[in-house]
Every structure is written in structure tokens, then in C-alpha cells.
Amino acid sequence: DADVTQTPRNRITKTGKRIMLECSQTKGHDRMYWYRQDPGLGLRLIYYSFDVKDINKGEISDGYSVSRQAQAKFSLSLESAIPNQTALYFCATSDTDRIGGYTFGSGTRLTVV
Amino acid sequence: SQQGEEDPQALSIQEGENATMNCSYKTSINNLQWYRQNSGRGLVHLILIRSNEREKHSGRLRVTLDTSKKSSSLLITASRAADTASYFCAPRGSTLGRLYFGRGTQLTVWP
Numbered sequence: 001d002a003d004v005t006q007t008p009r010n011r012i013t014k015t016g017k018r019i020m021l022e023c024s025q026t027k028g029h030d031r032m033y034w035y036r037q038d039p040g041l042g043l044r045l046i047y048y049s050f051d052v053k054d055i056n057k058g059e060i061s062d063g064y065s066v067s068r069q070a071q072a073k074f075s076l077s078l079e080s081a082i083p084n085q086t087a088l089y090f091c092a093t094s095d096t097d098r099i100g101g102y103t104f105g106s107g108t109r110l111t112v113v
Numbered sequence: 114s115q116q117g118e119e120d121p122q123a124l125s126i127q128e129g130e131n132a133t134m135n136c137s138y139k140t141s142i143n144n145l146q147w148y149r150q151n152s153g154r155g156l157v158h159l160i161l162i163r164s165n166e167r168e169k170h171s172g173r174l175r176v177t178l179d180t181s182k183k184s185s186s187l188l189i190t191a192s193r194a195a196d197t198a199s200y201f202c203a204p205r206g207s208t209l210g211r212l213y214f215g216r217g218t219q220l221t222v223w224p
Contacts, residue, residue: 004155033211042116042201043156043214058211090155101146102203102212104155 003027006091006105013081013112021076021108023091031094032074033102034058034066036087043090049074081112115140116213117185117202125221132189134218136202143205145178145185150199150217159187159200192222 004025013019023032030051035043035058045058047066055066063085067075078085088109092102117136126132136145144163148156162169162178162185169176175188189196199217 035214040216042216045211045213048211059213088153092156101158101161102148102156103158106155107153109153 002106003103004091004093004105006089006108008108009106010109011111013110015082015112017081019078019081019110021078021089021091021110023074023076023105025072025091025093025103027093027095027103028071029093029103030071030096032068033092033094034064034074034076035090035092036060036085037090037107038087046076046089078110078112081110083112086110086112115204115206116215117145117204118215119200119202119218121218122216123219123221125223126192127223128192128194130192130222132192132196132220132222134187134200134202134220136185136187136204136215138183138185138202138204140204140206142180145176146203146205146212147174147176147185147187148201148203148214150201152198156201156214189220192220194222194224196220197222 007022033048034046037043049068065077091105094102117138120135146161147159150156173190178185201214201217203212
């Protein structure tokens with residue numbers, strides 16, 4: 001099994017629908033992150049969580065919300081999807097120390113029509 | 114800006130050649146990390162170099178860091194077609210716990 005699992009792998013949804021992307025990890029890491037990637041652009045940070053009771057906005061949090069249900073689970077929701085939220089979404093984890101590398105999931109390709 | 118900027122944006126070489134990618138950043142760092150992304154897949158952590166290190170090796174990868182110039186380079190020796198991917202640098206600050214990524218260098222290695 002993958003260390004960081006994202007579901008679904010692909011999703012097509014209609015404008016205005018609510019959608020949830022899920023992320024679970026077996027790394028035992030405290031820190032979890034959601035990024036989006038658009039063609040030709042780098043990854044942009046949406047939200048991050050340093051532990052179960054900690055949620056922080058990233059660069060582009062508008063239109064998104066998150067829930068940290070447990071140490072191992074971090075979900076991203078689009079309350080009312082719009083076409084410019086079409087992107088590749090990645091969940092990542094890191095250990096408590098501030099210097100280590102990130103472990104990424106395989107991504108969710110979301111298309112809003 | 115806390116993210117790194119990779120240069121060039123695209124690099125195309127033949128198998129067996131060396132590939133060099135550069136990264137510039139603006140803030141003070143604790144370390145700098147390099148990641149690889151195969152098309153449409155998640156990023157994979159390749160190597161981390163600490164601010165007090167100047168060079169680090171891992172297999173065919175060689176990373177250098179010049180903190181006075183706020184720059185790093187990633188050298189892949191004897192490139193293979195399987196090295197085709199996007200490469201991202203991520204400078205990690207001393208106090209921030211999160212990474213910011215630039216647009217990456219798209220490396221294409223032709224057989």
C-alpha cells in the first residue's frame with residue numbers, strides 16, 4: 001500500500017456541486033498539506049495542518065475547506081465547485097521536525113464542467 | 114517569495130549526457146530539497162542538502178549549494194530516458210514548516 005493515499009484518483013463534477021477529496025497516510029506523520037497544480041505552474045499550497053487540532057490557510061484557500069479527522073486523515077472540500085478549480089490536487093505529509101522531506105500522494109485529477 | 118525558481122524551464126538532452134538544473138531563492142534557509150515529478154504523478158523527494166553543506170551526492174545525483182549566492186544546482190550524470198520528468202527545488206526556511214514549489218524544470222531525455 002502507498003504511504004499516502006488519495007481518493008478518488010480522477011473525478012469529473014459539475015459546477016456548483018460539493019466535492020470532497022480524501023487523503024490518508026500510514027507514515028505516522030503529524031503534518032499534512034494540500035496543494036494544487038495547474039499546467040505550466042508550480043504547486044500552490046491550499047491548506048496545511050501541523051497536528052489534529054491545527055488548520056492553517058495556505059496561498060490559495062478561497063473556495064476550499066479542510067477537515068483533519070485524525071492524524072492519518074486530511075480531507076479537502078470544494079463547497080461549490082467552479083471550472084477554474086480544475087486542476088491536479090496533491091496531498092503531502094511530513095514529520096514533526098522542520099527540516100525533513102515531504103511524502104506526496106499520487107494526486108487527484110479534478111475536472112469541473 | 115519563499116519558493117525557489119528553477120532554470121531552465123525546459124531541458125532536452127540525449128541519453129548518456131549530463132543534465133544540470135539550477136535553482137535560485139531569496140530567503141535564508143535551513144536546507145534545500147529537490148523533488149522529481151513524473152508526468153501527472155506525485156512529487157518524489159530526491160535529495161536534501163543542509164545550509165552548512167556545499168555538495169552532496171546520491172547515486173547519479175550531485176547537488177551543490179551556494180548560500181552566499183542563494184543558489185543550488187542539481188546534476189544528473191549519464192542521463193537515462195527514465196529520468197524524463199519535472200524537477201523542483203524547495204528551499205526550506207529556518208522557522209517555517211512548509212515548502213513552496215516553483216514551476217520546475219522539465220527534463221526530456223531522448224533515447
